[in-house]
Amino acid sequence: MADNTKLRIAMFPWLAFGHMIPWLQLAKLIAQKGHEIIFISTSRNIDRLPKLSPNLASFIHFVKLPLPQVENLPENAEATMDLHYDDVWYLKQAYDRLQEPMKHLLQSLSPDWIFYDFTAYWLPTIARQLDIPHGFFSIFTAAVLGYLGPPSALINRADHDLNTPEDYTRQPKWVPFPTTVAFRLFEARRVFHVITGDESNVSDFYRIGETLRSCDIIAIRSCVDFGPEWLRVLEDIHRKPVIPIGQLPTTADDGGEETGTWRWIKEWLDKQEKGSVVYVAFGSEAKPSQEELTEIAFGLELSGLPFFWVLKKRLGPADTKLIELPDGFEEQTKGRGVVCTSWAPQVKILAHDSVGGFLSHSGWSSVVEALQFGRALVLLTCFADQGLIAKQLAEKKIGYVVPREEGDGSFTRDSVAESLRLVVVEEEGKFYREKAMEMKGLFGDRDRQNQYVDNFLNYLESHRCLK
Template structure:
């Protein structure tokens, strides 16, 4: 950092989901390495899940963790502090508990010398708190620019024309370029299960955008130029790409013993022949659909690694037959079923892996395309995963598995056919080549650091201009 520039104190406050916590952590580390002081604020369990800080930050006193105890809310299971610990129907209680952090967070900010707050979509009350305390705020969206453009301007989010689930299944009229990105009915209906009835996710996002000084996006114009151009016009405030924040192996948790199991198995397979299957930490399919997915993998005839979450199908009940009887025996040698945490980035990086059957979470897509892995897209029917699936399908770096638009059901035949088309067929060669070419953008560390540098410069210059007024 330029020694002539003032060192800022920046508070960071993400939503309580690992897909949010980790990108916020990456931005926080970059700002600290530029010489700014960081207060990374979350609950104790979420802070414990983060990777260790680099040695230079550990010794610098520039990065501190601020732990706020999550208030108890009736309906929220004890000790649950993140979305990954909850069925989707319980997430509204987590949002209510998150909102109750307003008082302790305000107390912390009042007694600190913070200049800026980098906040998430969910903390709609925080920009006005920051303003009252004389702090600048920037909303950091872990969603890409296409999702944010689909969401629309603040007034639309806060109560515009889209009132029914069906209203979200069409491309909005403010999208002024060719697009197929909209929700399927089952996706938007499912997502409503995780919304707080008092303040919807759309209202949270709209109020946050309206009241913050600037809007930062985890993406870059090299990948979605039309969406960035439109977003600046829709929001009427600075829209700042921070790059794709591709993870590195140093950023991820390590378990060498587990990795050795995967490595030995993958070493025995042909190059780019294996499908990696993982539906994220929060997606729960019904037992029927888990069976369809299993039979689809079996019918494909291709080698695969399937990471299966051993979580309750409904509260208090484990799915004893979540995997069909006899399935693991039938696919033995060709398929590896893993019911535990898996080192996803290391698996995707192995030369034997060619494709990724994913729930279409933006973080997972970034990991896969950073390594050139073609996508088989099974939207997770929560958050923006359906929108991401449409976008990747239209970019021709993957193929969506056909699903019933009303209830989200799919068949083993559609799973097997999609896998075969993407991984083997001549038709899929274009998809495979396009995904491989995406490495030039998705793992271009210099490009993404350029955007992080520009974001840092914006915060520094805005602080100076604000104080000169």
């Protein structure tokens, strides 16, 4: 006889590891409560996800859907990290062809709930046809989702006078309190093609708008102690349940067994003074241009600070735009800095006492990982929602944004060096370090995170359709 007290939850994240990893983190937290998770993705992505601990393996079931082939999508490119940013359109086209396989899968699985990402704007229709309760799980924070606004602003931009990149640099009219959270002009220009779409591509804003309009509930990676005013904006504009599920912090143990890579990194970090090292990383899907890389490198050199840089020279095999360090850079900084071009255990590095600051792209997972250890943030955005995240962190004095030219986003090695020294060592920037330590209690609180998951599950249990 089935245990009707336990939930069976299907999860379908977007094909980006910046999405799949926090989704998997939520899946683990739910599985620890004894509920069953059906985690759906493509074959290659599932094979690349971190391995489950034995105590969770019987609760989380991975289901592989073959990714349909589309023209211009390279073979084996199943995640955004396999492609250059400009080619992600093709991955979305392939993803949209999963509608029929997904419908058949859900018919056979008959879960209590299905949660989907912003890209699967077509999935609510399928869920309604099959009478499955369904929700949008947003890894975008409450501030980001609040800035984007109601479905009408996302689907019919012209009706809200949102026609040019400049229109996205202003405070939205649906936000009732003063805020600086908005794109800078160069950030709006970089994402404008995903805001508008074209004849062959559904825009990201349309996807988000339709997903928000059609879902039963919105589960969001946020907490009421960090930006509660933005959660109220979401409740006001969407008029449906908005449930914060916490920040989903990872732990140093989530990376699996200690590896030879971590051993040599730890040996180097152990030799550095406490709070002196700048950790530099831009996530799995962000990559600076060659010009930006050069300025970052010379900025690190000019700063005089020890650094550990995890550098991705290309995003994946299909990314032909290789970036290279300036000639002689590694020789000039030998002994003071390390450049690692392979995988590195970010959480373990950030947990090390020698790390004093983090030069980051502002991806929210990286921000959470840094703040749970009280690491000060220097922010250098690349694309997507990173500019909005950086603005909120700067507004709260939690992070310092590297000064840039508003029109094209260019910056200098001097601005990089000055920003790093300000945040990591100078007296004038001490409050950034103090604020980051203050956030440690909020972002690293396991008991608080556990309570968010309990509240979320209580809602799902009371609103499922008992079959």
